[in-house]
Amino acid sequence: MTVWAPTDNGHADITSHDSYLDGVPHNTFARLRQDDPLHWTEYSQGKAFWSVTRHADILAMNAKPAIFSSAQGIRMEDQTYEEYLARRTFQETDAPEHMMTRMKVAKAFSGPVIAGFEDAIRQLCAEILEEALSVSEFDATKTIARQLPMRMLGRILGLPDEDLPWLVEKGDALIANTDPDFTTHVLDKMTTDEFRMMPFNSPAGAELYVYAKDLMARKAAAGENNGVLNMILQPGKDGSTITDEEFRNFFCLLVAAGNDTTRYSIAAGIQAMCHQPELLEQMRSDGSIWETAGDEIIRWATPAIYFRRTATEDVEMHGKTIRAGDKVIYWFASGNRDETAFETPFKVDLSRKPNRHLSFGQGGPHVCLGMWLARLEVKILFQELAKRLGSIEAAGPHKFLRSNFVGGIKELPVRVTRN
Amino acid sequence: MKVTWKNADGTSISAEVAPGVSLMEAAIANNVPHITGDCGGNLACATCHVFVDADWSEKIGPPEDMEDGMLDITAVERTQHSRLSCQIIASEDLDGLVLHMPA
Numbered sequence: 001m002t003v004w005a006p007t008d009n010g011h012a013d014i015t016s017h018d019s020y021l022d023g024v025p026h027n028t029f030a031r032l033r034q035d036d037p038l039h040w041t042e043y044s045q046g047k048a049f050w051s052v053t054r055h056a057d058i059l060a061m062n063a064k065p066a067i068f069s070s071a072q073g074i075r076m077e078d079q080t081y082e083e084y085l086a087r088r089t090f091q092e093t094d095a096p097e098h099m100m101t102r103m104k105v106a107k108a109f110s111g112p113v114i115a116g117f118e119d120a121i122r123q124l125c126a127e128i129l130e131e132a133l134s135v136s137e138f139d140a141t142k143t144i145a146r147q148l149p150m151r152m153l154g155r156i157l158g159l160p161d162e163d164l165p166w167l168v169e170k171g172d173a174l175i176a177n178t179d180p181d182f183t184t185h186v187l188d189k190m191t192t193d194e195f196r197m198m199p200f201n202s203p204a205g206a207e208l209y210v211y212a213k214d215l216m217a218r219k220a221a222a223g224e225n226n227g228v229l230n231m232i233l234q235p236g237k238d239g240s241t242i243t244d245e246e247f248r249n250f251f252c253l254l255v256a257a258g259n260d261t262t263r264y265s266i267a268a269g270i271q272a273m274c275h276q277p278e279l280l281e282q283m284r285s286d287g288s289i290w291e292t293a294g295d296e297i298i299r300w301a302t303p304a305i306y307f308r309r310t311a312t313e314d315v316e317m318h319g320k321t322i323r324a325g326d327k328v329i330y331w332f333a334s335g336n337r338d339e340t341a342f343e344t345p346f347k348v349d350l351s352r353k354p355n356r357h358l359s360f361g362q363g364g365p366h367v368c369l370g371m372w373l374a375r376l377e378v379k380i381l382f383q384e385l386a387k388r389l390g391s392i393e394a395a396g397p398h399k400f401l402r403s404n405f406v407g408g409i410k411e412l413p414v415r416v417t418r419n
Numbered sequence: 420m421k422v423t424w425k426n427a428d429g430t431s432i433s434a435e436v437a438p439g440v441s442l443m444e445a446a447i448a449n450n451v452p453h454i455t456g457d458c459g460g461n462l463a464c465a466t467c468h469v470f471v472d473a474d475w476s477e478k479i480g481p482p483e484d485m486e487d488g489m490l491d492i493t494a495v496e497r498t499q500h501s502r503l504s505c506q507i508i509a510s511e512d513l514d515g516l517v518l519h520m521p522a
Contacts, residue, residue: 063459095461102463103488110465110492236488354450365461 014051014331015043015076017178017402024305024407026346029053029334038318041329046078049308049327053334055341055358057317061309061330062364068309068328069094070366075308075405076329087205089249091366098365104242105250105369108231114372117156121377124151125384133388133418137395140412145266148381152373153258156228159215167211171259173204174252179402181410205252212251213244261303262374264401264408265359266381268301271409272348274394282350283386293350294379299357300348305333305407307361332358333407390417420514424451424469427522436509442518443467443505453494453520460505462486468493470500471507472517479507479516495521 008025019025032039032053039051052058061068071094073079084092090101107113125148132143150168154161172182215229224230232250235241242250273279282289308329315322322328335358337345342352360368368374396413422442423433436445446454446467458464462485471479479502482490486506490497504518 059459063461065461099462099485103485106463106489106492111494112492112496356447360457362455362457363459365458365463367458367464371457 013044015041015045015404017404020305020404020407021400021402023400024302024333026334026337029331029337030339033334033338038320038322040320043076046076047327049076049329050322051329051331053331053338055335055338055356058330058332058335058358059356059363061328062361065094065309065365067312067315069312070098070307070309072310073308073327076306076327078327089253090246091253095365100240101242101246101250102365102369104236104240104246105232108228109369109373111372113231114376117152117373118376118380120155121148121152121380122384124148124155125381129384129388133416136417137413137415140270140414141263141267141409142411144270144381144385145263145412148266148377149259149262152377153254156373157254158219158224158229163211167208167255168259170204170208170211171255174202174208174256175260175406178405179410182401208252208255209248212248215251216244216247257368258370258373260406260408261368261370262377264303264406265298265301265374265378267409267412268303268407269297269348269378269382270385270392270414271394271398271412272297272300273392274414276348277391279348279350280386280389280392283382286351289350290379290383292353292355293382294375295355295357296348296350296352297378297382298359298374299336299342299352299355302333302336302357302359302407304359304361305403305405306331307366330358330361332361388419390419392416420509420511420516422509422513422516422518424449424454424518424520425472426452426520438508438510440509441505442469442507442509442516443503445509446504451520454504456505458505462489462503462505465489465493465503467504468495468497468521469502469504469507470498470519470521471502472519473500475513475516476500478513482506493521 006026007022008027010027010031012019012025012028014025014028032051037054037057040048041051042048052061070092073084074092090098128144128147132138150164154164219229232242306329308327311322311324311326311328313324339345341356360371393415394413395415398409399411401408401410420436420438421433422436422445423431424446425431432449432451434445434449441460443454443456443460447456455466457466482502486503489503490501
């Protein structure tokens with residue numbers, strides 16, 4: 001059984017945001033995996049690029065960051081060097097620069113540090129769910145999925161509660177910058193280049209810069225010296241500290257990436273529960289699934305549909321030549337449905353093991369810094385949800401984001417009964 | 420070379436590994452639990468942490484700087500025998516190597 005059947009005709013324009021309005025055009029990716037795994041993809045908004053769609057190819061290429069560089073942009077859109085320099089975060093750097101920054105922030109997001117937040121996450125989940133489940137019909141993205149990552153990020157960064165809704169709004173505007181529901185500056189329809197030097201080509205990036213700077217000043221003035229932000233501001237082993245610019249870029253990245261991706265993992269998991277009723281039963285009765293359930297929900301969701309690299313040398317592959325300077329796109333959403341890597345890839349199997357999904361960009365140095373937090377939030381949210389639910393079903397059609405980059409269900413009407 | 424991964428529960432997995440392959444890759448190919456190698460051997464994730472058997476510690480040697488930094492964020496706390504197995508490359512002179520898995 002598949003949870004939902006892709007409806008594209010197998011020849012969708014995978015570069016067009018509109019092709020994702022009914023979810024990822026998986027029939028097209030299935031055809032590419034089968035017939036043309038290194039596909040030269042025309043792109044109406046810029047230079048054409050190579051599409052990599054097989055799980056094994058993505059893993060193999062992602063492990064070679066010297067050949068497939070992140071330092072010339074990681075999105076489909078082309079950037080001038082000037083724009084790149086102004087807008088980049090450490091996601092858009094290579095070794096050794098990438099590692100120097102990553103080492104400064106890695107500890108704060110490491111498994112053991114994140115595990116310390118388990119109780120806080122559980123308490124937040126309980127609060128959010130009690131409120132959401134006080135009615136029998138609601139939009140699960142809005143009242144559940146959108147709430148947890150925002151509040152949790154605020155908690156671990158030590159941000160004032162009253163700032164959180166504003167931060168979520170700005171994070172949405174940054175990342176979902178191709179959906180008119182989330183920004184007035186729709187990226188592919190913009191008539192101005194006024195924001196091209198700002199993070200994500202968005203005015204929200206500039207506002208977050210100012211917020212982050214003020215926040216640092218406020219914390220310094222108050223002598224606050226605990227929490228994740230302070231851990232990041234501590235000097236590393238070599239005595240170096242994070243620069244102001246690195247910090248501000250990193251803060252933008254946290255707000256954007258930290259909000260969106262976990263939200264859409266939760267939404268996709270709830271969608272799956274609506275369509276595969278046995279999932280709720282398994283969650284309620286089989287304690288052993290929690291070792292694997294979170295990762296399967298995150299595989300199913302694949303909130304980051306792709307990331308881009310740029311070839312630094314000529315590479316022969318599948319009888320074709322990737323030229324130095326060519327853009328190469330790793331389609332994680334396709335790799336996560338690859339029949340050769342996953343049995344029944346279109347089914348949610350909460351006990352799937354091993355589960356070598358690519359949702360966190362596994363296999364390369366840019367593997368998601370927040371993966372431990374994401375896994376823990378998703379696991380606990382579904383543990384607490386299953387505990388409280390008698391049943392859950394769709395109460396109407398769900399709606400996907402208009403984005404070729406963020407895979408997300410932005411509206412998810414559900415009907416529930418309490419346990 | 421032959422390598423043996425010993426699990427905390429007393430079970431173990433042994434395999435022949437071709438020279439030149441990292442022991443992280445070998446662990447994944449042999450479905451060794453707890454080793455996910457999430458960053459593909461690029462020293463960015465610490466998910467291939469092992470404890471080198473005391474008898475082999477001297478031969479394997481200590482971690483270099485970058486690896487040493489990443490060993491600070493392992494899921495199970497590091498010891499003097501800790502290494503990231505993506506940085507240990509199979510070779511014939513390591514035949515018989517024993518690695519202990521974090522719990």
